[in-house]
Amino acid sequence: MERDKESKDFLLKGDQTYLSHISVDSVIFGFHEDQLKVLLLKWKGSGQWCLPGGFVMKDEHLDDSAIRILKERTNMESIYLKQFQVFGDPQRERKKNEFLNLQGLTKNSWIMQRFITVGYYALVEFSKVTPEPDVLSVECKWWDIHKIPKLIYDHNSILATALDSLRRSLNDYPVGYNLLPEKFTMPELQTLYETILDKAIDRRNFQKKMLALGILERLKERKTGGAHKAPFLYRFDKKKYEKAMKQGLKFGF
Amino acid sequence: MERDKESKDFLLKGDQTYLSHISVDSVIFGFHEDQLKVLLLKWKGSGQWCLPGGFVMKDEHLDDSAIRILKERTNMESIYLKQFQVFGDPQRERKKNEFLNLQGLTKNSWIMQRFITVGYYALVEFSKVTPEPDVLSVECKWWDIHKIPKLIYDHNSILATALDSLRRSLNDYPVGYNLLPEKFTMPELQTLYETILDKAIDRRNFQKKMLALGILERLKERKTGGAHKAPFLYRFDKKKYEKAMKQGLKFGF
DNA sequence: AAATAATGTGTTTTTGTTACACAATGTAGG
DNA sequence: CCTACATTGTGTAACAAAAACACATTATTT
Incomplete structure (x- = not known):
């Protein structure tokens, strides 16, 4: 249960390490068998799926947080990352109750506060990724872009916005270097x-x-x-x- | 000195009203005499110029904060607003010392913490705006886009990014409705x-x-x-x- | 009344985009 | 082994969009 202690500490004492009210969520795109894929995590408690995300350390550059989170989930360095939008609806996590059964956690706890989240999307080479769950999740796997399940909070909307953003960027920038193998x-x-x-x-x-x-x-x-x-x-x-x-x-x- | 009390309260007790670590900065564009203009504020203390900005109230939508801030500076409703980028460098306000001579303020105070700022740009009809300074500033006026002075922190960079973003958007969206008079x-x-x-x-x-x-x-x-x-x-x-x-x-x- | 400087309009040239056809080649199946 | 098939490689014609360009019109100034 070492891992459980780790996640409990994280939920209770995260505010010692991270900025409050700010999170980062990443839409990680991969390409495999002629299909666009997205990396999703499955929550420990509720079993719901969500985007890989995390928080910003007190003295860390926002972009570095996104890089760190990505590295932790994919075991990869040097990935293409782009910040595409901030989501600031105070109601965006309104059903945040998955933690409330945790000993010592109250409605005033750090994690229960409102979070504004910064959306990044990443382009990674599918074959080089080894998906890895974080302390709060039990599974991490690729999903076909056309078969995304219902995600927590506003994550479906974040994903859709990321895809739209990627789509629009195709008119201005080339794509492929980060999504395809070398040859x-x-x-x-x-x-x-x-x-x-x-x-x-x-x-x-x-x-x-x-x-x-x-x-x-x-x-x-x-x-x-x-x-x-x-x-x-x-x-x-x-x-x-x-x-x-x-x-x-x-x-x- | 009623106004001074107001600004002091704001600096000392802002964390009762606003989210910590998050700010909003707006680049307000207007068009006058064939020139693109930007609305800037002059700080009470240092006399430096900066972008109009503010903070997010605890239960307020991020976009609504930007709208509120704009309304306060321009006395205008229904302006075109677009979120264009977040600036998350932990060093972006590294020379934040203009408040330190204030009684009761320490390095641990709310306002002295690190802020991640969300950039918005606004398009407004020049003739309808009556520029108004906020509690922390002594002056609010239009500047020609080609004659912008040195601004505090990373505000010059934020402004440049906003202009670049506006420029790129011209390929996808019309502009003018919000910047020109009716006829x-x-x-x-x-x-x-x-x-x-x-x-x-x-x-x-x-x-x-x-x-x-x-x-x-x-x-x-x-x-x-x-x-x-x-x-x-x-x-x-x-x-x-x-x-x-x-x-x-x-x-x- | 003429000169000036700006507006109103249309044509030509060039460039880019879309639509389309046929030859070449590696594998699979008979 | 030979043929059928599916896919790749290449080029051209039709069309659409963008850029370059010229001349007539009109309100003001001199």
């Missing part, structure tokens, strides 16, 4: 775009536009093993990709 | 766009594109009084404008 095929990249945009794109026009961005490098290898004609492998030119991320693109389907 | 000319609208984008736009192409959006109504009147040929007056079709705000546009120069 990938054009059809794979296209499926990623189609999945995020939830929209079919013409194969030839997609390739034309993508190559025109000048951030892709075609390798001499082809991807073998699959059925049918072997497609070429590509990889991102990191320098040019990052330049595109800084400057922004004009890119719209 | 305006095409050259005035164009100057607004040029000022925000800091870029010259072809007069004929601008008009073509604007009219194509279908959110403008040309009046029979012309604007008289100025030198040269009298331009037509236009006004926004409110319903169509709001529809465009909801749906978003494809609009880019």
Whole structure:
């Protein structure tokens, strides 16, 4: 029950370590088997699912909190992270009663206060992630973006906003470097775009536009093993990709 | 000294009313004499300039805090407000010492704690605003966007981010309804766009594109009084404008 | 009354987007 | 082993949008 003591301490004494009233919630996107996935946690008590989240340490940069939380859940470094919105409805956690059966916890306890949460979304390479529950949860796993269950509080709404935000960003910034393995095929990249945009794109026009961005490098290898004609492998030119991320693109389907 | 008591109470006992560690800062844009303006406040103590800001009441929606703060500074209702970014660097207010000479205030006081601030920008009709200082400031006035002084903390950076955010939003949403008087000319609208984008736009192409959006109504009147040929007056079709705000546009120069 | 400076309008050129067709190739099944 | 199939690779024509550009009109100033 070492872990239980840890979570109890956290709930009772969190205000010694963390800022009050402020939390961070992350929508962690991955891409696997031609599907966009999101990493969710299952609560110890109620068994409900939620977004991975956490709190801001007293002297920690807000962005660093998001990075730390992500690292703890995915065991990964260097992930793409973007702050997309703050959720500040005083009623957003109105059914926060899952802790009240805990010894020593009252309505005035730190954790029972109102929290304003800062939403981040992350793009990670699915295969490199080993999902790991936090002290308050029993399970951590990927969910298909089309099959998300009812989540606690306003987390469904946060997730929807994150997806919308990611979608809009596709017109200004390239995507893929953080979601795909180092080497990938054009059809794979296209499926990623189609999945995020939830929209079919013409194969030839997609390739034309993508190559025109000048951030892709075609390798001499082809991807073998699959059925049918072997497609070429590509990889991102990191320098040019990052330049595109800084400057922004004009890119719209 | 009634006002001084008020500000002292605020600094010492703010934590009875407001959430700790969270503030709101607003970049209030106006448009006057073909220039984009920003409303700034001058501090009582140090005489430095800053963005209008405030705190979130314990049971208040974050957005409502921004609305309240704006109303207090501008005496205006129904302004366009947009949350654009959170600033969470623990060092962002590192030189917060303007209060320390206040009787009863210590380093542990509420106001001396670290604050994470949520940035909003507002678009308001210049002529309808009567700038009003808050309890902590002695002056409130418009500044030309190109002549902003050194502001406290990270407020210059917040302002720059707001402008950048507004600039980017021009590609997705129309602007003008909140910044211009009810009736305006095409050259005035164009100057607004040029000022925000800091870029010259072809007069004929601008008009073509604007009219194509279908959110403008040309009046029979012309604007008289100025030198040269009298331009037509236009006004926004409110319903169509709001529809465009909801749906978003494809609009880019 | 003429000069000036700004507005009103339309056409051409260029660029980008969309729609579409056929040849090439690796695997699976007979 | 050969054929059918599904998928990849490539190019072109039609269309739409953006950029470049010119001339007539009009209110004020000189």
